[in-house]
Amino acid sequence: MYSSAADAIFTEECNDAVHLFYPQKLTEKARLFLDNFPGNCLYAMKSNPHPVVLDHLWDCGIRKFEVASLREIEYITDNFPDAQIYFMHPIKSRQAIRFAYDRGVRNFAFDCLEELIKIEEESGYAEDLNLFLRLGVDQGAAAHPLSGKFGAKLSEAPLLLQRAATHAQKVGVTFHVGSQCMDPQSYRHAIWQVADMLAKASIKIDALDVGGGFPVAYPGMEAGCLLSYFKVIEDALSENGFDDIEIYCEPGRALVAESGSVAVRVEMRKGTSLYLNDGTYGSLFDAGTPAWQYPLDMIDVDDQRLSPVGDEAFRLYGPTCDSLDVMQGPFLLPDDIEEGDWILFHHLGAYGYSMQTRFNGFYSDTAVAILNQ
Incomplete structure (x- = not known):
């Protein structure tokens, strides 16, 4: 544990x-x-599966995990045997389905x-399944829409839900309003779409399951208070008679982003181009190809302290x-x-x-x- 980022970086002497x-x-x-969320919170493990983060979330009281792969299921069942796992990836391999069921997973999504x-086949037509139909909903308020890959049409949903109910113990619906949803009314609209169908x-x-999409405050993006999102969701659930059913959300970015940063070193400067010891093939993929x-902050190698954010525009390699x-940027940093x-x-937790x-x-x-941050 360190008291500051600078102390950690220069003490570790990491290449x-x-x-x-x-x-x-x-x-x-x-x-x-x-x-505060009016239901159950599933941590979207894909956003940060580091063992320290998972241990800390468990200590905080997170007991439910949203997973997408066989390896994620293996890790959770090996390390948190009392956890509840929700296999919410809409398309899974047969081997992964079989492995999950054998490991005690009973919550599955499909679209x-x-x-x-x-x-049905890989679980042996088990009757203890909880099946969630992934629906496609409007994602106009999302900075990064996720509607192009998954989600059944609303017109297809009734027959799929009826078919799922023939074997399932419980049947549910799940949707995703898109990553970085900047308008809480998107959740209300999606809930109304489901209720109408x-x-x-x-x-x-x-x-x-109202999915993820809860926003984080990035430069130039004024994210609303999460409590306002929860209130909109709670009101929409009540308006549509969903008070007595199980409610879930799947925060990933909104839960862990601000709890982590990545520090990278400048290896060379060529004019306004900076060559770093990490990049888009590494920890900076999400920051290097951003919507x-x-x-950003800079730590000066000479005085080993944080420097104010600059206004010189750089490209990063x-x-x-x-x-x-x-990473084309522009990334605004001190001109020296x-x-x-x-x-x-920051926010790369x-x-x-x-x-x-x-x-x-x-x-x-x-x-x-880093303590006291």
Whole structure:
């Protein structure tokens, strides 16, 4: 544990990027969701599966995990045997379905008849399943829409729900309004869409999962208070008669983003181009190919202290041999930045650690905790 990012970076003397973890911030966000969301909170494991983060979330009271793969299921069942797992990836391999069921997973999502048949067959037509139909809903307020890949049409939903109910113990609906949803009314609109479909088909469900998409404040993006999102969702549920069913959400970015930063070192400066020890093949994928900017700080190699954010526009290059490893930016940094200085990319507690590859041998396993942040 360190008292500051600068202390951690220069004490560790790491040749790679450094992952910085702020446990107090993670505790605050976990408590915000657990105490205020009008239902159950499933942590979207993909956003940050680092063991320290998962242990901390467990200590905070997170007991339900949304997963997408066999390996995520294996990790959770091995390390948190009392956890409840929700396999919400709409398309899964048969082997993964079979493995999940054998490991005690009973909650599965699907978005088409073919996937539902796979789940039925690989679970041996089990009658203790909780099946969630993933629906496509409007995502106009999302900074990063997610509607192009998954989601059944509302017109297809009644028959799929009726088919799922023939074997399932419980049947539910799930949707995703898109990443970085900037308007809480998107959740209200999606809930009304679901309710309208169910009413027209005279179908009742046992559970509703409103997915993720809760926003984080990035530069130039004024995210509303999460409590206002929870209130809109709670009101919409009540307006549509969903008071007595199980309600879920799947925060990932909103839960862990602010609890982590990634520190990268400048290896070379060529004019307004900076060459770094990490890049888009590493921890900076989400910051290097953004639909939004990330907050930055610089730590000067000479005085080893934070410097004010500058106004010089830079392009950033990662350390790999691939010319695609470039971040156009512009990234605004002090005009006197030089070799040996460090740049802090904040809010990479989400998709920093989880997105890095080992291409060219550039990656980082160095993670440190920063207190009182």
